[in-house]
Amino acid sequence: xxxxxxxxxxxxxxxxxxxxxxxxxxxxxxxxxxxxxxxxxxxxxxxxxxxxxxxxxxxxxxxxxxxxxxxxxxxxxxxxxxxxxxxxxxxxxxxxxxxxxxxxxxxxxxxxxxxxxxxxxxxxxxxxxxxxxxxxxxxxxxxxxxxxxxxxxxxxxxxxxxxxxxxxxxxxxxxxxxxxxxxxxxxxxxxxxxxxxxxxxxxxxxxxxxxxxxxxxxxxxxxxxxxxxxxxx
Amino acid sequence: xxxxxxxxxxxxxxxxxxxxxxxxxxxxxxxxxxxxxxxxxxxxxxxxxxxxxxxxxxxxxxxxxxxxxxxxxxxxxxxxxxxxxxxxxxxxxxxxxxxxxxxxxxxxxxxxxxxxxxxxxxxxxxxxxxxxxxxxxxxxxxxxxxxxxxxxxxxxxxxxxxxxxxxxxxxxxxxxxxxxxxxxxxxxxxxxxxxxxxxxxxxxxxxxxxxxxxxxxxxxxxxxxxxxxxxxxxxxxxxxxxxxxxxxxxxxxxxxxxxxxxxxxxxxxxxxxxxxxxxxxxxxxxxx
Numbered sequence: 001x002x003x004x005x006x007x008x009x010x011x012x013x014x015x016x017x018x019x020x021x022x023x024x025x026x027x028x029x030x031x032x033x034x035x036x037x038x039x040x041x042x043x044x045x046x047x048x049x050x051x052x053x054x055x056x057x058x059x060x061x062x063x064x065x066x067x068x069x070x071x072x073x074x075x076x077x078x079x080x081x082x083x084x085x086x087x088x089x090x091x092x093x094x095x096x097x098x099x100x101x102x103x104x105x106x107x108x109x110x111x112x113x114x115x116x117x118x119x120x121x122x123x124x125x126x127x128x129x130x131x132x133x134x135x136x137x138x139x140x141x142x143x144x145x146x147x148x149x150x151x152x153x154x155x156x157x158x159x160x161x162x163x164x165x166x167x168x169x170x171x172x173x174x175x176x177x178x179x180x181x182x183x184x185x186x187x188x189x190x191x192x193x194x195x196x197x198x199x200x201x202x203x204x205x206x207x208x209x210x211x212x213x214x215x216x217x218x219x220x221x222x223x224x225x226x227x228x229x230x231x232x233x
Numbered sequence: 234x235x236x237x238x239x240x241x242x243x244x245x246x247x248x249x250x251x252x253x254x255x256x257x258x259x260x261x262x263x264x265x266x267x268x269x270x271x272x273x274x275x276x277x278x279x280x281x282x283x284x285x286x287x288x289x290x291x292x293x294x295x296x297x298x299x300x301x302x303x304x305x306x307x308x309x310x311x312x313x314x315x316x317x318x319x320x321x322x323x324x325x326x327x328x329x330x331x332x333x334x335x336x337x338x339x340x341x342x343x344x345x346x347x348x349x350x351x352x353x354x355x356x357x358x359x360x361x362x363x364x365x366x367x368x369x370x371x372x373x374x375x376x377x378x379x380x381x382x383x384x385x386x387x388x389x390x391x392x393x394x395x396x397x398x399x400x401x402x403x404x405x406x407x408x409x410x411x412x413x414x415x416x417x418x419x420x421x422x423x424x425x426x427x428x429x430x431x432x433x434x435x436x437x438x439x440x441x442x443x444x445x446x447x448x449x450x451x452x453x454x455x456x457x458x459x460x461x462x463x464x465x466x467x468x469x470x471x472x473x474x475x476x477x478x479x480x481x482x483x484x485x486x487x488x489x490x491x492x493x494x495x496x497x498x499x500x501x502x503x504x505x506x507x508x509x510x511x512x513x514x515x516x517x518x519x520x521x
Binding site: 050053054055073075077082083085086087088089092096099100102104105130132148152 | 270272398399400402403406410412415463464466469
């Protein structure tokens with residue numbers, strides 16, 4: 001495995017409208033790592049995640065990307081934030097992943113259509129490509145959003161709560177899929193979750209947001225910290 | 234049949250009104266799809282009303298002697314300028330407040346609608362002359378459309394239509410998933426500004442041509458009807474414009490044939506299409 005850093009946060013402070021939520025954030029993601037960003041609801045995970053994705057600017061500090069390599073993100077949002085009023089087919093949702101390179105006034109090139117078929121095949125959803133996205137189950141939608149992220153040809157895949165709100169069997173399958181993509185495509189992966197039992201035991205690193213502080217640790221350490229929080233004071 | 238042939242004859246006396254209606258029928262639903270998809274339907278009621286207030290205000294200025302344009306069409310040009318300026322100020326103010334999340338969206342739009350409605354009436358009543366002409370323009374009586382106005386409309390609506398088609402992917406992406414658009418390097422604010430600009434111009438011109446009620450109908454009913462029967466965003470856009478054009482054509486024919494006001498007839502046709510599509514959808518579901 002390459003040991004180069006693909007994302008480095010140095011003394012970063014994050015928050016909204018100038019109000020600091022978490023400060024002194026220092027960590028790095030190495031190329032090919034599988035990292036979990038863990039913390040309870042409202043702890044600032046999504047803010048940190050969106051800051052890494054350049055959606056929200058950091059209030060302080062610097063985030064370095066790539067160390068000379070090109071960093072291309074594949075972003076998997078929380079599916080409940082996507083409005084079902086849009087009459088998108090599965091194919092059209094995945095095609096969005098190619099819009100970064102799409103030229104205005106030009107029809108979708110055939111190569112892009114072939115590519116999105118490959119992405120759909122990789123997540124096992126090719127048969128559903130003509131279905132409406134809004135008609136799918138939670139687990140199926142999640143797979144389609146992963147396919148959309150893959151369509152951007154990323155080297156870093158960031159997933160926001162990918163297995164929240166879906167049944168246990170679908171959760172297991174999604175984790176297997178992410179793990180398979182990690183190995184097969186050599187992707188650096190960062191997954192956000194607020195539940196300890198969603199964290200696979202084999203992850204390389206866990207970034208835990210604990211009382212508005214970022215702590216790096218192993219799964220055992222994170223579990224013990226979470227248990228301490230559960231003890232009534 | 235005779236009347237139908239008369240309407241499509243290039244020397245037809247009211248041809249400009251007929252062509253203007255068709256242009257509105259094709260282009261307005263393309264803008265309206267963003268009202269429906271972004272859940273801004275209430276804005277579709279408020280903005281034409283604001284545009285209306287702009288027209289009434291421009292007429293008031295014109296009557297009290299503020300002539301910016303000395304040529305023959307000065308009244309219409311001033312009315313259009315007032316309509317565009319008012320609509321753009323309103324849409325950008327509402328967009329900024331939306332982005333800053335100040336208060337509730339419905340409250341802001343409701344307030345805008347009431348204020349604009351009251352302002353329109355006051356501007357018209359303060360106007361000592363030409364009340365009839367102002368009211369006729371506000372009602373969207375589209376019978377007398379000069380060639381110059383039709384050509385300007387074709388140029389502006391044509392440009393907007395080309396923009397909407399050419400930048401369709403960007404408009405859809407920033408509307409559907411802003412965060413994804415940012416990660417793909419899209420300048421979301423610029424695309425939003427362009428879309429709001431398009432909305433403002435389409436509504437201003439449309440209100441001058443067919444009136445606020447009719448423009449609201451053409452913005453919203455075709456996309457709502459199309460959404461019930463299509464699968465996919467591309468068919469959604471195409472079917473919306475087909476419904477708008479068909480309603481405009483049939484509406485004009487019926488209004489000419491039975492001597493009815495064109496705008497309300499268009500809306501009645503749009504509503505009939507909507508109901509038929511809804512019933513058709515239910516029937517198909519029952520058969521399955």
